[in-house]
Amino acid sequence: MALQIFNTETRQKEIFVPLVENKVGMYVCGITVYDYCHVGHARVMVVFDTVVRHLRSLGYDVNYIRNITDIDDKIIKRALENGESIQQLTGRFIDAMHEDEAAMNVLRPDQEPLATEHMDDIEGMISTLIEKGHAYPADNGDVYFNVKSDEDYGRLSGKNIEDLESGARVEVNTAKRDPLDFVLWKASKADEPAWASPWGQGRPGWHIECSAMSTKCLGNHFDIHGGGMDLTFPHHENEIAQSECATGEHYVNTWMHCGFVRIDDEKMSKSLDNFFTIREVLKVYHPEVIRYFLLSSHYRSPVNYSEENLNIAKSSVGRLYSALELVTPSSTMVENTDFQSQFMSAMNDDFNTPQAFAVLFELAKEVNKTQSADLACLLKTLANQVGLLEEAAQQFFKLQPSDSDLTDEAIEALIEERATARANKDFARSDEVRDLLLEQGIELLDSAKGTSWRKS
């Protein structure tokens, strides 16, 4: 089964055909760095990381670009509040973002362009748009994109200009010729950071940086562009308008958008102040549990953040690891099994991770039953393709975040003591030790090979 991807623009799954054979150019809208990343950001990171991993496993040479927005109104405001420079603020949160990603097994993109480092490209694209009559400098020093000059405007989000006009909110900005026009270049006030431009001191509008940087990194026309669903309109719609009006070429073949993380059936977002940061959640759950949770529903569906659902994810990942704890994977994988082809088919069907997970569970059952080290290797290999089961199995169960104060040495000592008691058939003491450890969230598992432990 060939890879099919749901394209937001056509609202259907399409067989993926890259522009250049065996190569994929992919751009994903990253985050604006003025705070810690939350679980909603984590989903975008994990989903597109999984997309890239799968494309690579299919043999594509992927050039994965994800930008960082390091200049905008919120950044300016937050830096002012904190009494620090913009560079200090963004630098801190870029580092924090990289830590969070690394924790969740998210591979770094090939390039992470910063808006502030591409002012020339941004300026160039704005100039071209003005030359071609698609943009105009206004009296207040701003430069706007003229939406009416783009006949195709609205095709990604399925909106038409008339509907947008009738639904337009009260426009306070009178410098625009039309309420639908959006800003490409913002004139700066006296105390704001500014870059020189033919239109005076200012900074870029939000949408233009992605058009300029994606074109710079991937060319005028590339394969895949992704982001969260909330970016479909206006951000990506505006990107298409800017890019296609500037270059005269088709901009992007496949648009991918991932669904929201919800809390109590509401979108997790900064403006609703109902978010959990990645680092908060990592204090309670192992990174692979979070990763599993985020991939346990299809990327376009909403996923509900709750303790119950995280706990389900924890138990589920535990089941997969149990198989690998029971059977040490060999170094030779069995190729061309049904499991492998089912797994690949699921992933080829618009990255159907829940279906792929079902295959992993069936494979885990088979590993448990047959004790096949080769199948265990297959399980690990396939799971690795979606960034799971990368830990040593024994380690996974010991690395669960918990409140226990016991050191590994203390646990091992108690296990020793219990072993002696058991050898002497002192089962009362043996059970005492088991209960003692259980109170600390430590579970003991006896087997022919001896006693192992895990944090519950």
Add this chain to the structure above:
RNA sequence: GGCGGAAUAGCAAAGUGGCUAUGCAGUGGAUUGCAAAUCCAUCUACCUCGGUUCGACUCCGGGUUCCGCCUCCA
């Protein structure tokens, strides 16, 4: 108001015009000194009303409810 997406067992979540999805939890059994893990068996489903069909959870139409975008948002 415009546009778009959802409704599946206790919970989570795929999928299909007729055949056990899967995971978590529950129940019974095997195993265990006792447990856990594992294996076997097992109970709970497809929002509602019509239509098409030999047959619909799956297709079509009307409802209902929920969510998102239309302002910054991943």
